[in-house]
Amino acid sequence: xxxxxxxxxxxxxxxxxxxxxxxxxxxxxxxxxxxxxxxxxxxxxxxxxxxxxxxxxxxxxxxxxxxxxxxxxxxxxxxxxxxxxxxxxxxxxxxxxxxxxxxxxxxxxxxxxxxxxxxxxxxxxxxxxxxxxxxxxxxxxxxxxxxxxxxxxxxxxxxxxxxxxxxxxxxxxxxxxxxxxxxxxxxxxxxxxxxxxxxxxxxxxxxxxxxxxxxxxxxxxxxxxxxxxxxx
Amino acid sequence: xxxxxxxxxxxxxxxxxxxxxxxxxxxxxxxxxxxxxxxxxxxxxxxxxxxxxxxxxxxxxxxxxxxxxxxxxxxxxxxxxxxxxxxxxxxxxxxxxxxxxxxxxxxxxxxxxxxxxxxxxxxxxxxxxxxxxxxxxxxxxxxxxxxxxxxxxxxxxxxxxxxxxxxxxxxxxxxxxxxxxxxxxxxxxxxxxxxxxxxxxxxxxxxxxxxxxxxxxxxxxxxxxxxxxxxx
Numbered sequence: 001x002x003x004x005x006x007x008x009x010x011x012x013x014x015x016x017x018x019x020x021x022x023x024x025x026x027x028x029x030x031x032x033x034x035x036x037x038x039x040x041x042x043x044x045x046x047x048x049x050x051x052x053x054x055x056x057x058x059x060x061x062x063x064x065x066x067x068x069x070x071x072x073x074x075x076x077x078x079x080x081x082x083x084x085x086x087x088x089x090x091x092x093x094x095x096x097x098x099x100x101x102x103x104x105x106x107x108x109x110x111x112x113x114x115x116x117x118x119x120x121x122x123x124x125x126x127x128x129x130x131x132x133x134x135x136x137x138x139x140x141x142x143x144x145x146x147x148x149x150x151x152x153x154x155x156x157x158x159x160x161x162x163x164x165x166x167x168x169x170x171x172x173x174x175x176x177x178x179x180x181x182x183x184x185x186x187x188x189x190x191x192x193x194x195x196x197x198x199x200x201x202x203x204x205x206x207x208x209x210x211x212x213x214x215x216x217x218x219x220x221x222x223x224x225x226x227x228x229x230x231x232x
Numbered sequence: 233x234x235x236x237x238x239x240x241x242x243x244x245x246x247x248x249x250x251x252x253x254x255x256x257x258x259x260x261x262x263x264x265x266x267x268x269x270x271x272x273x274x275x276x277x278x279x280x281x282x283x284x285x286x287x288x289x290x291x292x293x294x295x296x297x298x299x300x301x302x303x304x305x306x307x308x309x310x311x312x313x314x315x316x317x318x319x320x321x322x323x324x325x326x327x328x329x330x331x332x333x334x335x336x337x338x339x340x341x342x343x344x345x346x347x348x349x350x351x352x353x354x355x356x357x358x359x360x361x362x363x364x365x366x367x368x369x370x371x372x373x374x375x376x377x378x379x380x381x382x383x384x385x386x387x388x389x390x391x392x393x394x395x396x397x398x399x400x401x402x403x404x405x406x407x408x409x410x411x412x413x414x415x416x417x418x419x420x421x422x423x424x425x426x427x428x429x430x431x432x433x434x435x436x437x438x439x440x441x442x443x444x445x446x447x448x449x450x451x452x453x454x455x456x457x458x459x460x461x462x463x464x
């Protein structure tokens with residue numbers, strides 16, 4: 001791991017770093033296409049056309065993110081689908097274990113997932129080379145379709161206070177599943193974790209830094225739950 | 233109906249014409265959002281990620297069309313969802329009666345539907361005021377994601393010639409259902425048909441013209457089926 005005196009950023013010419021970046025982009029790209037697919041599925045539970053369109057707009061934004069990541073992978077000379085496929089199982093498992101049972105659960109999942117993904121993108125951006133960082137931050141900047149969720153969830157809790165307790169549990173379960181899948185991905189992928197924790201020749205987070213990152217992600221999640229009127 | 237000597241185009245200030253335009257835009261907007269929804273549903277049958285992404289790209293393009301139509305309706309001071317809702321039954325009926333039973337039927341439906349919609353947009357554009365015409369042509373210009381369908385269908389027929397017969401029947405059924413729904417919509421909506429056939433103070437198609445339009449749409453459909461390697 002590089003010392004603080006020598007924070008030379010990695011370059012994409014370093015083969016281990018390059019592999020790690022490819023894994024990261026494959027992970028993000030599969031995450032986007034899979035979010036797009038699940039949102040489209042959840043849109044079917046929408047109580048009316050207006051709500052359906054709001055969710056479809058989020059799905060479309062995720063697809064736009066996917067396209068940016070895919071085009072970048074193509075520009076790197078890679079087959080984006082080959083790079084993405086290793087992450088299929090992770091996301092299929094996550095979505096299978098967090099299938100919303102109704103429209104409100106779908107909204108909370110969309111909102112929590114969107115926010116968590118944006119936070120994660122922002123956190124990792126600092127450890128990437130300039131090109132990849134720009135891509136990741138650019139991908140991130142397209143989110144923010146989910147504000148309508150706040151009104152919908154708060155309105156549902158006003159109508160029936162028991163909804164708040166059920167959705168608070170649901171939010172905790174979503175966060176727990178997300179963290180557990182994230183841990184598995186990192187544990188299975190040396191190059192990917194090297195991008196985050198640093199390798200012999202480039203700086204990264206140390207273990208305490210990773211701990212602090214998880215604390216920040218968890219705190220931001222709690223703040224989002226609070227905005228929805230839900231206990232984290 | 234205006235004589236050919238006085239082809240003054242209608243203006244949106246004419247209340248009957250305005251109602252007809254609103255109905256037309258509501259019809260198109262519901263068609264787009266409903267196509268987006270069905271494509272997202274059909275994407276689940278995709279044999280692999282690459283094909284899933286191709287269909288998702290078409291769904292996203294339809295959503296982009298919807299957004300343009302919606303924004304235009306908002307700019308006209310209308311609630312887009314109220315304008316769209318009367319056409320829900322038509323599209324739900326169409327999609328219920330043309331539910332693809334497999335991936336290939338889904339592809340043919342996407343291709344045929346995309347092409348037919350584009351042809352119809354182009355046909356009606358001539359009878360609209362300048363603003364609405366620009367919107368309709370602009371909406372149209374975003375399609376064209378469906379070329380990958382040609383290779384997929386031709387490849388499937390090469391693999392198994394019986395597929396061609398089944399999909400040719402399917403294409404005829406799609407066109408039959410589309411025309412029958414279109415006829416019902418026009419029959420039920422006086423203002424909408426006035427936009428097409430013309431009113432006392434603005435030109436439109438005469439009945440022979442409408443007949444010729446249907447002939448052109450049918451011929452273009454046959455050409456598309458031929459591109460797919462299917463008998464129309």
